[in-house]
Structures are given as structure tokens and as C-alpha cells.
Amino acid sequence: xxxxxxxxxxxxxxxxxxxxxxxxxxxxxxxxxxxxxxxxxxxxxxxxxxxxxxxxxxxxxxxxxxxxxxxxxxxxxxxxxxxxxxxxxxxxxxxxxxxxxxxxxxxxxxxxxxxx
Numbered sequence: 244x245x246x247x248x249x250x251x252x253x254x255x256x257x258x259x260x261x262x263x264x265x266x267x268x269x270x271x272x273x274x275x276x277x278x279x280x281x282x283x284x285x286x287x288x289x290x291x292x293x294x295x296x297x298x299x300x301x302x303x304x305x306x307x308x309x310x311x312x313x314x315x316x317x318x319x320x321x322x323x324x325x326x327x328x329x330x331x332x333x334x335x336x337x338x339x340x341x342x343x344x345x346x347x348x349x350x351x352x353x354x355x356x357x358x359x
Contacts, residue, residue, distance in 0.1 A: 248350030256282055285340045292344030306337035
């Protein structure tokens with residue numbers, strides 16, 4: 244893999260998954276409990292900026308909707324304040340995902356510059 248940024252992030256995700264699985268085995272839990280689904284979601288959504296040519300507004304819209312639905316499914320809905328907290332967390336996660344996607348895109352440009 245020639246894009247170092249994506250390669251390094253995949254190494255980080257791999258070791259994080261190994262640590263979580265090791266903790267789950269050590270604590271006699273199921274292997275996939277406490278699994279870092281958010282990190283995998285951030286990685287996959289960040290790759291959207293590399294493979295597509297979306298505007299910033301479209302990317303934020305997609306990220307916000309996906310993270311908001313993810314928060315609704317995993318966070319537990321109690322009342323209207325839960326929706327506000329889910330929206331704030333979705334904005335925060337969207338900003339992080341967009342930043343990582345920009346770093347992936349910069350890694351693509353660095354790779355192309357080294358070839359010429």
C-alpha cells in the first residue's frame with residue numbers, strides 16, 4: 244500500500260482491535276463486546292473523500308446522518324435531550340472523520356508527487 248497515511252491508520256486500527264479482543268478474552272467476555280465499531284466507521288467514511296470528489300457540505304451531510312443513526316441505534320433513546328446529545332456527538336464525529344479524510348487525501352497527493 245503506497246499511501247502511508249492510510250497504512251499507518253490501518254496499523255493503528257489493527258492493534259486497537261487486538262487490544263480490545265485481548266481485554267475481552269482476559270475479562271471472560273465475548274470477543275466482540277466493547278468492539279471499536281466507531282473507529283471502523285470513521286475509517287470507512289474517511290475513505291469516501293479519497294475515492295469520491297464530494298464537496299465539504301455533502302461530506303458533512305453524509306457523515307452527520309450516518310453518525311446520528313449510529314448513535315440512535317447504539318446510544319439508547321430516552322427523551323428529547325438524547326437527540327440533542329446525539330446531534331452534538333454526530334457533529335463532533337463528523338469533524339474528526341472529515342479531518343482524517345483530508346489527511347488520507349493529502350497522503351494520496353504525496354504519493355503522486357513522489358512518483359514524478
